[in-house]
Amino acid sequence: MLAGGFAAGVFGSLLGLGGGVLIVPLLTLGFNLPLRDAVGVSLACVVATSAIGAATFLERRIADLRLAMFLELFTAAGAIAGGLIAFALDEQLLAGLFALMLLYVATTMVRRALRPDPAEAAANETADTVPEPRNLPLGAGGAVFGGVISALLGIGGGVVMVPLIHLGMGVPLRVATATSTVMIAVTAAASAIVYLVRGAIDPYVLGPTAVGVFVGALVGSRNAQRIDLRVLRLLFIVVLAYTAVLMVNRAVAPT
Amino acid sequence: MSTTEARLGRLLFRGSLVAIGLLSVGIVLMVGRGLSPLDVPPALALDRLVGDLLTLHPAGYLWLGAIAVLSLPILRLLVAGVVFWRNGERNHAAVGVATLAVIAAGIALGLAGGR
Numbered sequence: 001m002l003a004g005g006f007a008a009g010v011f012g013s014l015l016g017l018g019g020g021v022l023i024v025p026l027l028t029l030g031f032n033l034p035l036r037d038a039v040g041v042s043l044a045c046v047v048a049t050s051a052i053g054a055a056t057f058l059e060r061r062i063a064d065l066r067l068a069m070f071l072e073l074f075t076a077a078g079a080i081a082g083g084l085i086a087f088a089l090d091e092q093l094l095a096g097l098f099a100l101m102l103l104y105v106a107t108t109m110v111r112r113a114l115r116p117d118p119a120e121a122a123a124n125e126t127a128d129t130v131p132e133p134r135n136l137p138l139g140a141g142g143a144v145f146g147g148v149i150s151a152l153l154g155i156g157g158g159v160v161m162v163p164l165i166h167l168g169m170g171v172p173l174r175v176a177t178a179t180s181t182v183m184i185a186v187t188a189a190a191s192a193i194v195y196l197v198r199g200a201i202d203p204y205v206l207g208p209t210a211v212g213v214f215v216g217a218l219v220g221s222r223n224a225q226r227i228d229l230r231v232l233r234l235l236f237i238v239v240l241a242y243t244a245v246l247m248v249n250r251a252v253a254p255t
Numbered sequence: 256m257s258t259t260e261a262r263l264g265r266l267l268f269r270g271s272l273v274a275i276g277l278l279s280v281g282i283v284l285m286v287g288r289g290l291s292p293l294d295v296p297p298a299l300a301l302d303r304l305v306g307d308l309l310t311l312h313p314a315g316y317l318w319l320g321a322i323a324v325l326s327l328p329i330l331r332l333l334v335a336g337v338v339f340w341r342n343g344e345r346n347h348a349a350v351g352v353a354t355l356a357v358i359a360a361g362i363a364l365g366l367a368g369g370r
Contacts, residue, residue, distance in 0.1 A: 001292045002282070031293065048274060048324045051267040059264035066347055069335060073354045080361035087368065185267070185328040190358050192325055196299070197365035203317035204285065204296045207278045210324065214275050 002208040004030060009049065009216020014227060015236055019213045020046050020155035020188075021105060024098060025243045027205065028250070035091045035098070035250075037202055039154030040195030043188045045210045046156045049217045050184040057178035064175055067133050067165070068182040071143040075157060075187040078147020083194030086152050092251045098153050099247035105159060106240040113233050133169040142168060151191030156184035259338045263331055270327040277320035284313035329358060 008022035020042040027038035057063040086094065133139065142164040150157035158180045166176035195201050285292075290313060297303075297314045307315025336351030 044321060044324055047328060048271055051271040051324075051327050055264040055266075055268040055271070057264075058260040058267070061258070061260055063260070065260050065263070065335070066344075069332075069347060069350050069354070072332075073350055073357065076354050076357045076361075080357065080364065083361065084364060084368065186332060186354065189325050189328040190361055193358065194361050194365040196321065196325065197362060198368065199298060201321060202292075202296055203281070203299075203314055203321055204290065204292045204294055206321055207281045207285065207313075207317045208292055210320075211275055211278050211282060214271070 001027075001031065001205065002212040005045070005209040005212020006216035006219075007212075009213035009218075010220040011216075011232075011236060012049070012213070013217040013220030014223075014232060015109070019049055019217065020153070021102065021240075023209060023213065024154045025102075025247065027209070028095075029243070029246050031205075033202075033205065035094050036086060036195075037200050037205070039086065039094070039152070040192065040200040041202065041206045041209055042154030043151070043192035043195060044201060044206055045213045046154070046188040047185050047192060048210050048214050050156055050181055050188065052214070052217065053221075054182040054185055057181055062175060063178035063182040064133070064171065065182065067169075067171070068179045070136070071139055071161070071165075071179075072183050072186040074140045074143035075147035075150070075161070075183055076190040078144035078149075079151040079157075079187050079191035080147075080194060081144075082148035082151025083191035085148070086191075086195075087198060087200075089152075092253075094152065095247050096251035099244045099251060101149070101153055101155070101159070102240050102244035102247060106237050106244065108159075109233055109237050109240070113230065113237070131170070133165070133171050135169050139164060139169045147187050147190070150184075150187050151194070156180075157187050158184060259335065259342070262338070263335055266334060267327060267331060270323070270330065274320050274323035274327065277316050277323055281313045281316035281320055284311055284316060288313060329355065 004026045008019045008026055012019040012022060023042040023045055024038045027033040027041060028035050058065065142160065146157040146160035146164065149160055161180040161183060162176050165171045165179055166173050171179065192201065299318050304315055304318060308319065332351045332355055336348045339351065340348035
């Protein structure tokens with residue numbers, strides 16, 4: 001579990017994914033944990049790893065703290081609603097939703113591998129140099145949705161929040177990614193607390209997984225420059241697609 | 256000069272290290288007692304936590320680590336709210352307080368629902 005968490009942390013940080021995309025399949029498919037318990041543990045791990053990323057983005061003033069705090073109000077509300085909904089939903093339906101999310105992430109990575117965005121690498125904006133975000137009502141509504149998705153699937157919600165802040169609110173991609181990272185901890189903590197008080201976080205599972213993911217994320221972020229990310233990204237797309245198939249199998253398998 | 260952002264960044268970084276440290280101690284104690292991650296853990300009971308910590312029971316350290324992890328973002332909201340209030344940014348402080356109220360409502364709703 002420690003090694004699996006470490007691998008999830010390394011892959012997640014190298015590829016810019018939250019650990020949740022990998023932790024939930026690791027715990028459900030690898031250790032046969034109920035999906036809801038895996039989501040609870042994953043959310044707590046996401047809080048731990050995103051706090052480090054958030055610390056860096058805040059200290060370098062890349063994240064827009066005020067925008068993050070405005071949107072957190074709505075992601076937290078969505079996350080609590082999602083956390084409560086998760087206990088009312090059938091596990092097979094949750095597995096099906098998770099498979100869909102994996103396929104979405106894999107498709108996004110394929111698109112990025114085929115058509116890399118040159119502006120992404122060259123960007124050097126900070127929160128002080130970007131214009132005021134526009135379309136706050138859209139941001140608020142989208143943030144509620146991002147919170148629900150995060151709580152249901154045990155992910156940080158960056159898959160929803162980064163495009164929303166970047167495309168919907170006109171914030172440059174670099175600042176949008178940093179702002180989303182700052183928000184992830186509050187979003188995931190809001191729903192993780194619901195899982196905690198309902199007894200769906202197992203400390204014996206959380207310990208090794210969280211420490212593994214945390215150390216893996218630190219190692220991954222320090223070695224990102226030395227690794228050919230194109231090969232890693234292609235390999236990871238295959239892993240995501242395979243995991244999605246396993247999750248679909250879990251969703252349709254008779255209980 | 257220490258900005259609000261830098262102060263919050265340091266808080267998150269140091270808090271994460273403390274939380275992961277507690278979880279790491281819990282893992283070492285688990286190994287020492289021959290416990291597997293797939294064993295059934297004791298439920299979270301705040302009145303037993305201090306006793307578990309004093310008797311070096313792994314669950315005590317793991318639960319405290321879990322609580323520390325989940326408290327970090329709440330602490331960040333609190334500190335940001337106080338700093339914004341002192342700086343005269345009342346709107347941002349109010350947003351922080353509202354988010355804390357939403358999280359408190361989530362705890363109450365979660366407790367009310369049982370498992």
